[in-house]
Amino acid sequence: DAGVIQSPRHEVTEMGQEVTLRCKPISGHDYLFWYRQTMMRGLELLIYFNNNVPIDDSGMPEDRFSAKMPNASFSTLKIQPSEPRDSAVYFCASSLVLAGELFFGEGSRLTVL
Amino acid sequence: KQEVTQIPAALSVPEGENLVLNCSFTDSAIYNLQWFRQDPGKGLTSLLLIQSSQREQTSGRLNASLDKSSGRSTLYIAASQPGDSATYLCAVVWRGRDDKIIFGKGTRLHILP
Numbered sequence: 533d534a535g536v537i538q539s540p541r542h543e544v545t546e547m548g549q550e551v552t553l554r555c556k557p558i559s560g561h562d563y564l565f566w567y568r569q570t571m572m573r574g575l576e577l578l579i580y581f582n583n584n585v586p587i588d589d590s591g592m593p594e595d596r597f598s599a600k601m602p603n604a605s606f607s608t609l610k611i612q613p614s615e616p617r618d619s620a621v622y623f624c625a626s627s628l629v630l631a632g633e634l635f636f637g638e639g640s641r642l643t644v645l
Numbered sequence: 646k647q648e649v650t651q652i653p654a655a656l657s658v659p660e661g662e663n664l665v666l667n668c669s670f671t672d673s674a675i676y677n678l679q680w681f682r683q684d685p686g687k688g689l690t691s692l693l694l695i696q697s698s699q700r701e702q703t704s705g706r707l708n709a710s711l712d713k714s715s716g717r718s719t720l721y722i723a724a725s726q727p728g729d730s731a732t733y734l735c736a737v738v739w740r741g742r743d744d745k746i747i748f749g750k751g752t753r754l755h756i757l758p
Binding site for chain 1: 676677679681686687688689690691694734736738740744746748749750751
């Protein structure tokens with residue numbers, strides 16, 4: 533398997549624009565997680581899915597953030613409208629079971645000007 | 646409140662030395678604990694996963710131990726090499742009414758050639 537695949541790897545956009553980050557989990561993994569990493573706050577869980585269903589979105593910062601998982605092989609994290617404080621690296625991860633070994637993608641580095 | 650702490654934030658060690666990285670957590674009723682490695686600009690790679698019933702796990706030159714009663718885990722790296730330079734993070738899972746996965750902020754390790 534190719535591992536968890538994220539796109540784009542880098543995104544630079546202007547404040548107010550819509551940003552969509554994409555993730556393809558490892559085939560057969562039932563759990564998908566979206567994380568945000570910054571120097572100040574470290575790695576924060578935003579939301580996770582089980583079998584395409586959102587289970588815990590308590591980490592989503594505010595209504596500007598939304599995540600979907602239309603099928604077992606694809607998920608999106610959308611920010612609309614984006615703000616400079618959203619600048620961070622966003623990681624997608626997947627696992628077979630909830631507390632199992634986590635496999636991370638390479639991340640999407642977002643810069644909002 | 647459940648928290649995960651990694652001290653020190655950065656560490657420099659001459660090549661060949663054995664070293665220990667620390668991970669502390671509040672609330673000893675953990676489900677499991679996982680150690681990760683992160684290279685600059687990359688995603689996290691799982692190194693070792695210790696279940697709450699286990700005392701240690703080993704993989705090559707790495708050994709992770711778990712002492713729930715004291716709220717600590719250590720990652721021991723034997724005969725360090727320059728290629729071990731990276732940031733090492735631990736993640737703790739608590740399960741119950743609310744499942745939580747909390748990451749420490751990591752220890753940035755630099756092995757001096």
